[in-house]
Amino acid sequence: MNIVVLGPGAIGALWASHLKSSGHNVSLWGRSSTEQTVIQLDDSPEQSFPNQNAQALHEADLLLVTVKVWQVKSAFTPLLSSISKDCIIVFMHNGMGAVDELKAELSPFPVLLATTTHGALKTSSSKVSHTGKGATQIGPYNAQGARCEFITEVLNHSLPSVQWNSDIEKALWQKLAINCAINPLTAIEQCNNGQLAESRYQASLAAVIQEVTSVIQAEEITLSYDELHKTVAVVIEATKTNYSSMRQDIFYQRKSEIDFITGYLLKTAKRHHINTPENDKLYQAIKQIESSWINHD
Numbered sequence: 087m088n089i090v091v092l093g094p095g096a097i098g099a100l101w102a103s104h105l106k107s108s109g110h111n112v113s114l115w116g117r118s119s120t121e122q123t124v125i126q127l128d129d130s131p132e133q134s135f136p137n138q139n140a141q142a143l144h145e146a147d148l149l150l151v152t153v154k155v156w157q158v159k160s161a162f163t164p165l166l167s168s169i170s171k172d173c174i175i176v177f178m179h180n181g182m183g184a185v186d187e188l189k190a191e192l193s194p195f196p197v198l199l200a201t202t203t204h205g206a207l208k209t210s211s212s213k214v215s216h217t218g219k220g221a222t223q224i225g226p227y228n229a230q231g232a233r234c235e236f237i238t239e240v241l242n243h244s245l246p247s248v249q250w251n252s253d254i255e256k257a258l259w260q261k262l263a264i265n266c267a268i269n270p271l272t273a274i275e276q277c278n279n280g281q282l283a284e285s286r287y288q289a290s291l292a293a294v295i296q297e298v299t300s301v302i303q304a305e306e307i308t309l310s311y312d313e314l315h316k317t318v319a320v321v322i323e324a325t326k327t328n329y330s331s332m333r334q335d336i337f338y339q340r341k342s343e344i345d346f347i348t349g350y351l352l353k354t355a356k357r358h359h360i361n362t363p364e365n366d367k368l369y370q371a372i373k374q375i376e377s378s379w380i381n382h383d
């Protein structure tokens with residue numbers, strides 16, 4: 087397939103490298119305007135990719151969007167007029183709501199949403215490390231996307247495991263619940279995920295999950311407090327030595343994804359007239375830290 091990866095950061099470079107290794111014609115669309123970009127995944131040989139190639143974009147069968155959630159609109163909008171109407175667009179990021187902001191513009195295209203638990207880290211401009219093997223779920227955002235289940239096999243062949251989930255909305259809410267519980271708290275406390283298992287954090291975690299459950303159920307998604315609480319505990323244990331992406335963003339004074347994680351929850355809660363004091367508190371704390379920096383980006 088002709089594939090373009092928009093946003094070849096940690097996750098984008100990981101996918102680009104695997105897709106190219108399985109024989110696809112992969113091109114990148116990064117922020118720099120250099121014609122070629124080199125990626126080296128762990129100890130594999132370096133791979134060279136065309137970058138910002140207008141013809142490759144025009145001929146793309148698949149556009150994989152792996153920018154951070156708050157970058158989706160600004161990165162994707164300038165490319166819209168150059169993408170073929172048959173091109174399958176896959177958005178893979180944490181958080182929710184960014185694709186909805188583009189709903190009208192996306193209506194002609196088959197659109198899919200994906201969520202992954204792979205871990206990747208960019209250690210230099212060309213080097214990327216696959217820090218944790220995970221799994222990816224993908225599912226339809228619109229009716230045209232629902233006809234593109236075959237893409238699961240393409241992606242699974244390159245970087246397993248990839249599973250089709252026709253109810254991707256539910257999977258995204260589940261991921262959002264995990265992110266609402268773990269990300270702001272680890273960022274405020276500047277601790278690793280495992281430290282959230284300590285007793286002093288249990289009341290806050292329980293309150294966050296309770297509020298998230300109320301919002302999820304108001305959205306008519308069948309996830310219970312017990313399921314979500316258990317899932318969060320499992321993730322805290324399984325990733326106990328990891329630092330969450332929000333902890334890292336705050337540590338390095340980079341703009342975090344809070345507006346599309348807890349922020350999305352708060353907006354949805356407001357629509358349903360649900361009180362979310364614990365999530366409000368965490369959201370305000372992160373926003374306050376971010377606003378104390380001179381340069382957000």
Ligand SMILES: NC(=O)c1ccc[n+]([C@@H]2O[C@H](COP(=O)([O-])OP(=O)(O)OC[C@H]3O[C@@H](n4cnc5c(N)ncnc54)[C@H](OP(=O)(O)O)[C@@H]3O)[C@@H](O)[C@H]2O)c1
Nearest residue numbers: 093094095096097116117153154155157161179180205206
């Ligand atoms: N890394 C992980 O392990 C992991 C795991 C699961 C989910 N995720 C999620 O995946 C998403 C991507 O994360 P990441 O860690 O890969 O972030 P990242 O390393 O910051 O990658 C984002 C990339 O997009 C590029 N970009 C930003 N604006 C752009 C634009 N207008 N045009 C072209 N490229 C643009 C960035 O370029 P610059 O470098 O120039 O800013 C960067 O290379 C996030 O939502 C994250 O939460 C990440």
